[in-house]
Amino acid sequence: MSWLLTLLAPILGGFLYGIERKLTARMQSRKGPPILQPFFDLFKLADKRPMVVHSYHAFMGIIHFVAAWVALSVLFFGGDLLVAIFFHLLSTSLLIVAGYSVKSTYSRLGATRELIAIAALEPILILTAISFYLHTGSFEVSKILTAPTSIFTSVLGFLALLIALPGLLKKSPFDAAEAHQEIVGGVEIEFSGFFYDTVYAAKWLDMLFVFTLVFLFGGSSFVVGGALAVFAFFVVLLADNSTARVRYCDMVRLLYSLAFVLAGANIILGVVL
Amino acid sequence: MQELLLILFLLPFFAAVGVLSVKRYAGIITFFTATFLMAASSLAYLSFESSFTLSLSYLSVPFLVTDLVLLGYFATIGYTSRNKKILFLSIVQAAFLFLLENFSSREGYDIVVDKLSLFMFLLINIVGSLILIYAVRYIKDETSDISKQAVFLAILTAFLGVMNLLVSVDNIEWLFLFFEMTTLASFWLIGFRDDAESQENARIALWMNQIGGVALLAAALVAKAELHTVYISEILTHGGETLILFTAFFAVAALIKGAQMPFSPWLLGAMAAPTPVSAILHSSTMVKIAPYFILKISPALAGTAVGGVIALIGAISFLVSAALALREENFKKILAYSTISLLGLMILTASLGTPLSVLACMLLILFHGVSKAMLFMCAGVLEKKYHIKSIESVEGLINKAPILTSLIILGFLSISLPPFGVFFAKWIVYEGGAGISGLIVTLLLFFIAVGSVALTLLYFKTVGRFVANDDTKSSKEDYSYLASPLILGMFLLGFSFFISPAIGGFFKENASFVVSSVVPISGDFWGITLPFGRLEFWHIVAAFLLLGVAPLLAAKIRLKGIDKVKPYSCGEKIETSAYSFYFDPAKNIEKVANTVSAALFLLIILLGALNL
Amino acid sequence: MIQEFLKKFRKKSPWLLHYNAGSCNGCDIEILACLAPKYDLERLGVRNTGNPKQSDIFLVTGPVTMRSRERLVELYTQMPEPKVVVACGSCTCTGGVFRGMYNAEDGIDRYIPVDVYIGGCAPHPEQIIDGIVKALEILETKTKEIEQPKKLMGKITENDGQTDKTKMAGSL
Numbered sequence A: 001m002s003w004l005l006t007l008l009a010p011i012l013g014g015f016l017y018g019i020e021r022k023l024t025a026r027m028q029s030r031k032g033p034p035i036l037q038p039f040f041d042l043f044k045l046a047d048k049r050p051m052v053v054h055s056y057h058a059f060m061g062i063i064h065f066v067a068a069w070v071a072l073s074v075l076f077f078g079g080d081l082l083v084a085i086f087f088h089l090l091s092t093s094l095l096i097v098a099g100y101s102v103k104s105t106y107s108r109l110g111a112t113r114e115l116i117a118i119a120a121l122e123p124i125l126i127l128t129a130i131s132f133y134l135h136t137g138s139f140e141v142s143k144i145l146t147a148p149t150s151i152f153t154s155v156l157g158f159l160a161l162l163i164a165l166p167g168l169l170k171k172s173p174f175d176a177a178e179a180h181q182e183i184v185g186g187v188e189i190e191f192s193g194f195f196y197d198t199v200y201a202a203k204w205l206d207m208l209f210v211f212t213l214v215f216l217f218g219g220s221s222f223v224v225g226g227a228l229a230v231f232a233f234f235v236v237l238l239a240d241n242s243t244a245r246v247r248y249c250d251m252v253r254l255l256y257s258l259a260f261v262l263a264g265a266n267i268i269l270g271v272v273l
Numbered sequence B: 001m002q003e004l005l006l007i008l009f010l011l012p013f014f015a016a017v018g019v020l021s022v023k024r025y026a027g028i029i030t031f032f033t034a035t036f037l038m039a040a041s042s043l044a045y046l047s048f049e050s051s052f053t054l055s056l057s058y059l060s061v062p063f064l065v066t067d068l069v070l071l072g073y074f075a076t077i078g079y080t081s082r083n084k085k086i087l088f089l090s091i092v093q094a095a096f097l098f099l100l101e102n103f104s105s106r107e108g109y110d111i112v113v114d115k116l117s118l119f120m121f122l123l124i125n126i127v128g129s130l131i132l133i134y135a136v137r138y139i140k141d142e143t144s145d146i147s148k149q150a151v152f153l154a155i156l157t158a159f160l161g162v163m164n165l166l167v168s169v170d171n172i173e174w175l176f177l178f179f180e181m182t183t184l185a186s187f188w189l190i191g192f193r194d195d196a197e198s199q200e201n202a203r204i205a206l207w208m209n210q211i212g213g214v215a216l217l218a219a220a221l222v223a224k225a226e227l228h229t230v231y232i233s234e235i236l237t238h239g240g241e242t243l244i245l246f247t248a249f250f251a252v253a254a255l256i257k258g259a260q261m262p263f264s265p266w267l268l269g270a271m272a273a274p275t276p277v278s279a280i281l282h283s284s285t286m287v288k289i290a291p292y293f294i295l296k297i298s299p300a301l302a303g304t305a306v307g308g309v310i311a312l313i314g315a316i317s318f319l320v321s322a323a324l325a326l327r328e329e330n331f332k333k334i335l336a337y338s339t340i341s342l343l344g345l346m347i348l349t350a351s352l353g354t355p356l357s358v359l360a361c362m363l364l365i366l367f368h369g370v371s372k373a374m375l376f377m378c379a380g381v382l383e384k385k386y387h388i389k390s391i392e393s394v395e396g397l398i399n400k401a402p403i404l405t406s407l408i409i410l411g412f413l414s415i416s417l418p419p420f421g422v423f424f425a426k427w428i429v430y431e432g433g434a435g436i437s438g439l440i441v442t443l444l445l446f447f448i449a450v451g452s453v454a455l456t457l458l459y460f461k462t463v464g465r466f467v468a469n470d471d472t473k474s475s476k477e478d479y480s481y482l483a484s485p486l487i488l489g490m491f492l493l494g495f496s497f498f499i500s501p502a503i504g505g506f507f508k509e510n511a512s513f514v515v516s517s518v519v520p521i522s523g524d525f526w527g528i529t530l531p532f533g534r535l536e537f538w539h540i541v542a543a544f545l546l547l548g549v550a551p552l553l554a555a556k557i558r559l560k561g562i563d564k565v566k567p568y569s570c571g572e573k574i575e576t577s578a579y580s581f582y583f584d585p586a587k588n589i590e591k592v593a594n595t596v597s598a599a600l601f602l603l604i605i606l607l608g609a610l611n612l
Numbered sequence C: 001m002i003q004e005f006l007k008k009f010r011k012k013s014p015w016l017l018h019y020n021a022g023s024c025n026g027c028d029i030e031i032l033a034c035l036a037p038k039y040d041l042e043r044l045g046v047r048n049t050g051n052p053k054q055s056d057i058f059l060v061t062g063p064v065t066m067r068s069r070e071r072l073v074e075l076y077t078q079m080p081e082p083k084v085v086v087a088c089g090s091c092t093c094t095g096g097v098f099r100g101m102y103n104a105e106d107g108i109d110r111y112i113p114v115d116v117y118i119g120g121c122a123p124h125p126e127q128i129i130d131g132i133v134k135a136l137e138i139l140e141t142k143t144k145e146i147e148q149p150k151k152l153m154g155k156i157t158e159n160d161g162q163t164d165k166t167k168m169a170g171s172l
């Protein structure tokens, strides 16, 4: 099962992204692209004339993709949640290194913003992991998935993660790191053709990673987990379509004053009660 | 065993004398001393069976005289430089010493070499010796005056001896002597460049560390007056009522040596010293006295209010120094701030006193020592060979000096991400910390979570400057400096493979000794198991491949047959460039943190006196 | 074989680079209308990327003012092949209402090869969609050979416009 999930991860992620684009379109009462659109994009990009800024940059994109896959597989193989989160950080940091390595203003700006976004989001992820421990007695995903559902006891933690989700998925209002209209995609900007493929697909994997985290709130009851993930998916899309981008420093402020406080309160409640 | 210890204790001093008398062969003597020390410390660790004890009570009087001479010297410095603080503190210390003589104490073992000492020996002698070897090359570029070179090397060599003694003495009066000697070494070496700025910084370091000396003497006074003993092990076992007050004073000395928050200026100022000094004294060995002291008293600290406050001071320093470093562009300053920050984490973990956190602390001590020594040595190369001090001017260095840059990048990665030691420490702290319920620990976990991302932010922003690459080939790199950093780099990379058996064996053994109970962790080649989590071997391999191998490969491989294009710049052909970002977290965060920490220092003493 | 397989997807995911070479914004509004719910270009897989390195269709509006010429050519050369150029609006095709003016060139085809001309001032969104569909057909037949921008008709003087051009762009 874990093997299957891990191997199919990019395909699942692609579908998820396709569904997301379709849903976004429906929310704006558009018809929207076909569900398979992300794969079309992928194949088309592979067919472009390859060009790189320098080899190091292009390679780091590929490594970023592999690292994102590894982070996901740590989750799927029932590994330690904190380790998975650190692998997630690792994969993002590889992209950041790639972003810094080219002499391009947008790319470096994007990398910097990505770093700042990490600074705001990573503590929340870690606190989420700790709250899982408090309510299920383990950091291991395999054990969390056999423990009773923790959504009722850690509602605040779920809320915190929900607030952080747009940041993790680089969606409005917390998409300053990518900001297509402003800094033209940030770190992604210098990738093209096949090399952009890897970064593009890594985004799907990230998406899968994040929603798997949400799914874990369901514990042993996969129905609850699935429902929560779908709910979170909708909420994120709704926020994406109905909010404007906030500046990156406001993003940090908001995430710390809302999500971090909520996650912290959740843990304190868990410890006290 | 005895012979090895004799080498560790005395060889550095003889070598220092040798270096001073035969200046021409200073480099060679230092080199051989360094190799001997490395060998001796590893052999000592391997041949260790049971604690080695030695009573040398006839040395008490000469040591007391040395103490007084030293204080007299400090007082003269204070007098000649019109620095009232130094003068005053020297007199206070002397007064304390005389007070101490009024109390009698029982006989005991002055020197106790236990597992913790041997652990410290490994760090001091292996990392320290590598820095010595590096210093031999470095000092030639620093000054052309042979006698000055010899003095420099002699102080550094003798310093290793002092450190070796410091981690093995059990007699707190003697401990004070060695503590002051490290302060002296710090003072001399910070002022080595002999300009106004370094003199000033040296004096700051002197008086701040003297406060630590006073605290240590106060601890000794408490012990001697109440318990009639000067032996730390005895105090810790039969402390009773006064134990907490003793640990409070002892911890204050440690926190000051570890440059925790209101006392951080001395370590920042210490960056005026030549780089090997920063590496050996101010990052990898001397400041490790702080966590070492706390580890020594950590069984007594566990669960006390004093322990909680110490941890809080560590946490504040951890978070605030990391955040303050974000505004610096001087490479050595960044390293200094990050050292203070990680020392804070070490102190935090040590003072929690749970088995897992002690293990994490030991991991941090060793791996931070290795990584920081390497980074400082690289900083020295940057300064001497490429005349770079600021991280803004390193752009393109990756093409000019690929090995040096890779080492720097490796150094930063190794203190933030898996599969390197510091990551494991953090992981264990999170999992171990979450295991203990209690509001204080939870609060500390928040500090750790935010502080470690602040550090990650700092490291990657710095790494980002170093990877900036314009894809040009250039002339050959100068390798003459790189031997020692390369060895440490290899060690970091190689060791990451054996980290899980090492944690399950080496670190577990040592930490179990410190907390005198078995640490609930098991590690073999296939992974590390904690009570609530597990890390598999394939995680380590994957992280190693992704961080250790892949980027190096990426730097080597050149894609053939693929067009190179310019970066996007909105269709303009202007040369664009973006610098790193700097920001002041909040205007008066430094002031607030300093005030709060200073209040907490007083609180430690108060709580100690109230016996909480 | 793989090439044949991948080729099929060219027309299924055309990504746009929209560049305004000095248009009156009439055409830009119409392009936005195409992307908006009523006409919804995204159902064809179109995405407005804003980044030449990831685009397939270069959608240009405006008559090419003196100051936008180098950018036009620069952006064009930064797009990886296969790529098509769509000139959107009368003034992009021929100069339109700006034809013969002192500060504008007469259409973009003196600088870069144009594959599809969309007339109209401004063209109706349906026309634009039509043009893009047409462009997709052309895209399918293209190869990965490097396409060069055309020779200039007029010469760029060192300082037309107000700024020193020599600093901004190399000689074309």
Ligand code: SF4
Pocket: C023, C024, C025, C026, C027, C028, C061, C062, C063, C088, C089, C090, C091, C092, C096, C097, C120, C121, C122, C123
């Ligand atoms: S074609 Fe007409 S509407 Fe379009 S840009 Fe030119 S002048 Fe404006």
